[in-house]
Amino acid sequence: xxxxxxxxxxxxxxxxYIGPGHREIEVPCPDCAGSKRVTLVxxxxxxxxxECNTCQLGYDPPRGFITRTIYECxxxxxxxxxxxxxxxxxxxxxxxxxxxxxxxxxxxDMFTDRDECAKACEQRNQEHAAEEAAREMxxxxxxxxxxxxxxxxxxxxxxxxxxxxxxxxxxxxEIDAKAKARKGKEA
Ligand SMILES: [Zn+2]
Numbered sequence: 001x002x003x004x005x006x007x008x009x010x011x012x013x014x015x016x017y018i019g020p021g022h023r024e025i026e027v028p029c030p031d032c033a034g035s036k037r038v039t040l041v042x043x044x045x046x047x048x049x050x051e052c053n054t055c056q057l058g059y060d061p062p063r064g065f066i067t068r069t070i071y072e073c074x075x076x077x078x079x080x081x082x083x084x085x086x087x088x089x090x091x092x093x094x095x096x097x098x099x100x101x102x103x104x105x106x107x108x109d110m111f112t113d114r115d116e117c118a119k120a121c122e123q124r125n126q127e128h129a130a131e132e133a134a135r136e137m138x139x140x141x142x143x144x145x146x147x148x149x150x151x152x153x154x155x156x157x158x159x160x161x162x163x164x165x166x167x168x169x170x171x172x173x174e175i176d177a178k179a180k181a182r183k184g185k186e187a
Pocket of ligand 1: 064
């Protein structure tokens with residue numbers, strides 16, 4: 001028995017879809033508040049002032065701000081001219097069937113009612129904003145880890161070099177003292 005497939009929207013029907021949109025804004029760095037420096041308190045309570053690396057891009061100096069993406073999906077009018085069904089995914093395009101290059105919109109992102117579409121846009125924007133916030137938090141945490149690691153690493157190097165310096169200074173003083181004693185005898 002041949003099955004009948006019902007497509008959710010008719011060709012030529014006036015629709016709305018979740019039109020993508022976003023922009024980047026600059027916000028003060030959450031760590032240094034624009035001062036480009038942070039104070040790190042070590043485990044023993046001593047404080048170190050460091051260049052802020054939260055607002056640093058690569059090896060450039062800190063910028064004092066970070067960029068954040070603001071999502072602004074909004075309803076856009078859409079008249080489907082072609083439809084494609086692949087598995088259980090239905091996509092439409094505003095380009096006619098003769099077009100060889102076209103963009104598609106998923107049926108679940110389409111609405112016949114503008115208000116319903118606007119609600120879906122708002123929800124999409126909130127979801128993206130939450131994802132963006134989580135990504136930003138993860139990024140800041142990873143930068144904190146790398147800065148704390150660098151501090152620990154360099155602190156370790158300083159201690160080791162100080163011990164070595166002390167060792168070599170002692171050796172040098174011993175040799176110097178012996179040389180002076182010898183000179184004293186010869187004189
Ligand atoms: Zn900063």
